Amino acid sequence: MLLKVLELVGVVAFAASGSLVAVSKRLDIFGVCLIGLFTAIGGGVIRDVLLGITPPTALNTWKFFTTAVLTSLVVFFLHATVRRLRREILVFDAVGMGLFASSGAAIALEAGTSGQAACLIGATTAIGGGVLRDVLVNEMPLLLHRDLYAIPALIGSTVVVACSNLGLTTDVGLVAGTVLAAVIRLLALWRDWNLPGPRLLQD
Amino acid sequence: MLLKVLELVGVVAFAASGSLVAVSKRLDIFGVCLIGLFTAIGGGVIRDVLLGITPPTALNTWKFFTTAVLTSLVVFFLHATVRRLRREILVFDAVGMGLFASSGAAIALEAGTSGQAACLIGATTAIGGGVLRDVLVNEMPLLLHRDLYAIPALIGSTVVVACSNLGLTTDVGLVAGTVLAAVIRLLALWRDWNLPGPRLLQD
Amino acid sequence: MLLKVLELVGVVAFAASGSLVAVSKRLDIFGVCLIGLFTAIGGGVIRDVLLGITPPTALNTWKFFTTAVLTSLVVFFLHATVRRLRREILVFDAVGMGLFASSGAAIALEAGTSGQAACLIGATTAIGGGVLRDVLVNEMPLLLHRDLYAIPALIGSTVVVACSNLGLTTDVGLVAGTVLAAVIRLLALWRDWNLPGPRLLQD
Numbered sequence: 001m002l003l004k005v006l007e008l009v010g011v012v013a014f015a016a017s018g019s020l021v022a023v024s025k026r027l028d029i030f031g032v033c034l035i036g037l038f039t040a041i042g043g044g045v046i047r048d049v050l051l052g053i054t055p056p057t058a059l060n061t062w063k064f065f066t067t068a069v070l071t072s073l074v075v076f077f078l079h080a081t082v083r084r085l086r087r088e089i090l091v092f093d094a095v096g097m098g099l100f101a102s103s104g105a106a107i108a109l110e111a112g113t114s115g116q117a118a119c120l121i122g123a124t125t126a127i128g129g130g131v132l133r134d135v136l137v138n139e140m141p142l143l144l145h146r147d148l149y150a151i152p153a154l155i156g157s158t159v160v161v162a163c164s165n166l167g168l169t170t171d172v173g174l175v176a177g178t179v180l181a182a183v184i185r186l187l188a189l190w191r192d193w194n195l196p197g198p199r200l201l202q203d
Numbered sequence: 204m205l206l207k208v209l210e211l212v213g214v215v216a217f218a219a220s221g222s223l224v225a226v227s228k229r230l231d232i233f234g235v236c237l238i239g240l241f242t243a244i245g246g247g248v249i250r251d252v253l254l255g256i257t258p259p260t261a262l263n264t265w266k267f268f269t270t271a272v273l274t275s276l277v278v279f280f281l282h283a284t285v286r287r288l289r290r291e292i293l294v295f296d297a298v299g300m301g302l303f304a305s306s307g308a309a310i311a312l313e314a315g316t317s318g319q320a321a322c323l324i325g326a327t328t329a330i331g332g333g334v335l336r337d338v339l340v341n342e343m344p345l346l347l348h349r350d351l352y353a354i355p356a357l358i359g360s361t362v363v364v365a366c367s368n369l370g371l372t373t374d375v376g377l378v379a380g381t382v383l384a385a386v387i388r389l390l391a392l393w394r395d396w397n398l399p400g401p402r403l404l405q406d
Numbered sequence: 407m408l409l410k411v412l413e414l415v416g417v418v419a420f421a422a423s424g425s426l427v428a429v430s431k432r433l434d435i436f437g438v439c440l441i442g443l444f445t446a447i448g449g450g451v452i453r454d455v456l457l458g459i460t461p462p463t464a465l466n467t468w469k470f471f472t473t474a475v476l477t478s479l480v481v482f483f484l485h486a487t488v489r490r491l492r493r494e495i496l497v498f499d500a501v502g503m504g505l506f507a508s509s510g511a512a513i514a515l516e517a518g519t520s521g522q523a524a525c526l527i528g529a530t531t532a533i534g535g536g537v538l539r540d541v542l543v544n545e546m547p548l549l550l551h552r553d554l555y556a557i558p559a560l561i562g563s564t565v566v567v568a569c570s571n572l573g574l575t576t577d578v579g580l581v582a583g584t585v586l587a588a589v590i591r592l593l594a595l596w597r598d599w600n601l602p603g604p605r606l607l608q609d
Contacts, residue, residue: 022347029399030354031347045253050451052460054255055311059320108461117465131542136334138343140544144428144437151436196435225550232602233557234550248456257458258514262523339537341546 003099003174010096011064015040015071016082016089018133022072023079025137035133036072040064043128047104050121051111094185095178097149098156101126102177105157106170115161122157123150126181148188156181206302206377213299214267218243218274219285219292221336225275226282228340238336239275243267246331250307253324254314297388298381300352301359304329305380308360309373318364325360326353329384351391359384409505409580416502417470421446421477422488422495424539428478429485431543441539442478446470449534453510456527457517500591501584503555504562507532508583511563512576521567528563529556532587554594562587 018039022032041058048056058064075082082089104125108118127143127150134141143149156177163173187193221242225235244261251259261267278285285292307328311321330346330353337344346352359380366376390396424445428438447464454462464470481488488495510531514524533549533556540547549555562583569579593599 025343025348027348030351034347034353049252049455050461050465052255052458055253055314055316055320055324059253059323060317062319065319065323111461113461114466116468116471117461120465120471121461135338135541136344136347138341138544140431141542144440144542145431145433148436150440228546228551230551233554237550237556252455255458258456258517258519258523258527262456262526263520265522268522268526338541339547339550341544 003103006095006099006178007103008063008067009092010099011040011067012071013089013092013096014043014129015068016075017093018129019072019075020079020082020089021133021137023075027137029073029076032076033069033072035136036075037065037068038136039129039133040068040071041129042132043100043104043125043130046128047107047121047125050124051108051113053107053111090189091186094152094182094189097126097153097185098178098181099174101153101156101181102160102174105160105177106164106174109161109164115165118161118164119154119157122160122177123153126150126153126156148193149185152181152184152188155184206306209298209302209381210306211266211270212295213302214243214270215274216292216295216299217246217332218271219278220296221332222275222278223282223285223292224336224340226278230340232276232279235279236272236275238339239278240268240271241339242332242336243271243274244332245335246303246307246328246333249331250310250324250328253327254311254316256310256314293392294389297355297385297392300329300356300388301381301384302377304356304359304384305363305377308363308380309367309377312364312367318368321364321367322357322360325363325380326356329353329356329359351396352388355384355387355391358387409509412501412505412584413509414469414473415498416505417446417473418477419495419498419502420449420535421474422481423499424535425478425481426485426488426495427539427543429481433543435479435482438482439475439478441542442481443471443474444542445535445539446474446477447535448538449506449510449531449536452534453513453527453531456530457514457519459513459517496595497592500558500588500595503532503559503591504584504587505580507559507562507587508566508580511566511583512570512580515567515570521571524567524570525560525563528566528583529559532556532559532562554599555591558587558590558594561590 015036019032019036022035027035041064044058044064045056048054101122105118105122108121113121130143130149131141159177159180160173163176164170218239222235222239225238230238244267247261247267248259251257304325308321308325311324316324333346333352334344362380362383363376366379367373421442425438425442428441433441447470450464450470451462454460507528511524511528514527519527536549536555537547565583565586566579569582570576
């Protein structure tokens, strides 16, 4: 139950981050909704395609679609207000990222993949929407050059696989993975952690 | 039969729109053919991947591939002439868009998806090629910021799903969806309809 | 056995080409590894998705993932040295391209596709990683406008299909396709072959 609520919180946060970017690119109302939708459900659609779950769950049910589009509409009409909630959105986004990474890994394991595939597909679930968002608005994906985002996602999905290998229940793995990923992400934001670039090391 | 012809008309129009963009980017003959091909069959390939139809129909048969490549070659060698047919291409493109949206929705329903998934996958079939085209030539997708394109596609696929829910035959849905989508698209072009951007509403 | 070794050589070369581009874009250590990984395994993942092989082989086994990430790390720390090996990397890359095109076509035929689909999916396997690389770093794909890359790949996969139609063993097709594709690619680099652009023909 908590997980279902968190999942929708994640969709809201992802849709908000996507539609805010779209607004700042001055897209029209449809473009804003489309980018919000892609950001929110893109990762899950890619996960399902990689696992052979067709049609992807996020397309086959109303819940995610409706939540993402409504969120994008709110952002479109009230973007100045929403922008003031930037910090709150980042917190929700971190929780959503952790949850998508963990649940992505759990769904992959359930589909019978190897542990490695579950780690990678879980992380892909968490980062896929943001990468799609950036590619569509013609920017280099943020997580490639500025954001410590994929590492926490990979840690979250790895925790789920480790818990499963230790014989713990899926729920324990989901909670542990989500919390750890979100905390690391928030610490990285708060302390402004960055990974070293090639500049610092050689040249 | 009429649908088969219209389908090829759509492929020709999509390939022409893609290869014209590629020519204007000064790509070589292979790049022009590749962009023409991606624009023409990209939407159908994405549709089939989302539905688990592998290998995608458009890759598995000669018809679409050959039509798209031949069209692109004609555009490559005669692009100045083809460019003068811009208005005609836009009309064919609108028909193709309507048909791809409608047939995409019908194929999704046949594959057993929910009505919502059929609406979304139908629209994706119609817009997928154009989005791929723009991403590959490193432009922000036109339909995100200038073109009223995805809304008519969504209307076309929704008509097919509605007709199916009303118990009408697939053919009725296909014709109604294609005509409605194409007419709305052409009206939008003719009257220069645009959706509001965030600029107009707040700031 | 030789094919297994060549396959890893191809992964190393593709990962090196991807991570060198990422370094030149000043990405951080994670971005460099991610682009290296996408370049190395992206084509194979797309191939498997198009064939309905889920989860994709490259995600489900350690071999490719580990090789690609280790290569990217070496490039990250020693990129000035690696850059001096540019010519050697191009040779390995040509061999990898030929092998991926040929093995992609063979895997497609084994999955029961038509000969045409096998040609197209084989070529997609070879070029997919490089296209992903360029899209992610926000450049127009090199092979669209400067590089004679996809034509040799298409020739390689077509040779495999032709050998199969002639009743020859898969091994013969793989060797012939790989060698022919690599040789044409290297000749194109060495002689600086380019395809004509629209500029030369009309305007």
